[in-house]
Amino acid sequence: MFIISLTYKSSIENVEQHIPQHNIFLNKYYESGNFIASGRKEPRTGGIIIANAASQNDIEHIISEDPFYVHQIADYEITEFIPSKYNENFKLFIED
Helix, strand or coil: CEEEEEEECCCHHHHHHHHHHHHHHHHHHHHCCCEEEEEECCCCCEEEEEECCCCHHHHHHHHCCCHHHHCCCEEEEEEECCCCCCCHHHHHHCCC
16 A cells, blocks of 8 residues: 655646646546545645555556646655554455
8 A cells, every 4th residue: 555645846826727637647546446545735735645556666657647747746755554453444445
């Protein structure tokens, strides 16, 4: 499992211009089952995506399709983690 932290390096006005395409990107990976949750940071300096994928290389490939990445709107930090404790409702996202 991965936490993808986006930090904007562009103006909010530029970010907002690309949100419709970014949402299409997000929807694609929600439909594929790779994305579990996402949202913007508060204060509005970027966003967070919780994702499931086989490897960091897979996550990097996914990120390369994000319009925020393509147009150099955000920097990305990827943190891989292995959940050891979780709410039972979250179990379906955990790969044994």
